[in-house]
Amino acid sequence: MSRLICSLLIASLFTVNVFAQTLVSDTIPLTINEQNTIFVKAVFNRQDTFNLNFDTGTTELVLTNQTLKNRLKGTTKLYDTFYNLEIGSRSYQSKVYDAELTGHGTDGRFGWDLFKDKVVELNYDKGLMVVHERMPGQVINDNTYTRLAINYFDNVFTVQSSMIQNGVTSKDSFLFDTGYQRTAMLDNDLLQKAGFPVETMxxxxxxxxxxxxxxxxxxxxxNLEKLMIGNYALQDVPVQQITGSKPMRGHDIHILGNEVLKRFNTFLDFTNKVIYMKPNKLYDVEYVEKKKNV
Known part of the structure; x- marks a missing residue:
């Protein structure tokens, strides 16, 4: 074998090996509690281990005031300094913000934008969050997954979903928000514009x-008669309406929360702007508000 051919084979094998390494998925244990909060363990600033909510309705890293005051081993500057955040086997860089509250049982939350060039899988059947470099082909070819287009705005994103009540269908934008613990928060202005029969709910x-x-x-x-998530219809969903303000200040938009979203194993393809969702073992579990009224 000539030196040239040998060199080419070695270079080819090295390229294939490097490419394979870059496509290795990062698998992380995912917990969901009774309040529908999903969280993973993460290491902040290489020294503090926290339970952090994965919140698609926010960006960057947010720690509660109690965590900032009582749980940090080092000094943290808010708003303008980047810190290391280890999730699974990978490290991300994020600025830090403060908040009074976050999801039940967590020390803070991190947003979708850490993975803006990745695919994030939320598998509730196996209790896993998996970060992929690209969308698995078997998911793309699986017709049991319904697809929702991602529409970015103001550093968050929405999907289109429909509500059906008393023979009236309303299709609108919903903030895709795994950090919201209930089913859906409806915007009264949107409901009025659509002539949605709220009085029959x-x-x-x-x-x-x-x-x-x-x-x-x-x-x-x-009680909402029907909420459509892509091709799937959820029946008799207890939804929330804010009477004194809007779900998102300055925007006419509904919010889709994790008591609905947890019912689907999900792939969030942030690069190609599409979400793949498929019913899981939680699809038919009783809603929290229904349980309280049995």
Whole structure:
């Protein structure tokens, strides 16, 4: 074998090996609690291990005030300094922000933008979060997955979904928000513009919820006949309506929360702007608000 051919074979094998290494997926244990909060263990600044909520409705890294005050081994500068965040076997860089509250049982949350050039798999059947370099081919070719287009705006993203009530169908944008613990938060302005028959929705209860800054938010929970997630229809979904403010200030938009999203094994392809969703073992579990009214 000539030196040239030998060199070419070695170079080819090295290239294939490097390419294979770059495509290795990072598999991380994923926990979901009774409040529908999903979280993973992560190491902040190479010394502090926290339970962090993966929140697609936010960006970068947010730590609670209690965590910042009592749990850090070192000094942390907020808002303008990048820190190392280890999730699984990979390291990411993020600025740090503060908040009064985050998902139940967590020390903070991190946003989707850490993976803006990746594919994130949320597998609730196996309790895994997997970060892929590209979309697995078997998922693309599996017709049991429904697809939703990602629409980016203001550093977050929405999908199109439909609601059906009393023979009226309304298709609108929903913030895709794994950090919101309930089913869906509806925007009253959008409902009115669509002429959606809110008055025919059975009221389940009225409560006062806490916002991310600890502020009080009056909320009505009502029964929605049908909520469409791509090709799949969820029946009799208890949804929330804020009576005094909008779900997202300055925007006419609904919010799709994790009590719905957890019912699907999901692939978030941020590069190609598409989400693949398939019903999992949680698809038919009873809604929290339904349990309270049995």
């Amino acid at each position: 059975e009221e389940i209860k009225k409560v006062v919820m806490k916002g991310a800054k600890g502020n009080e938010v009056p909320v009505i929970t009502s």
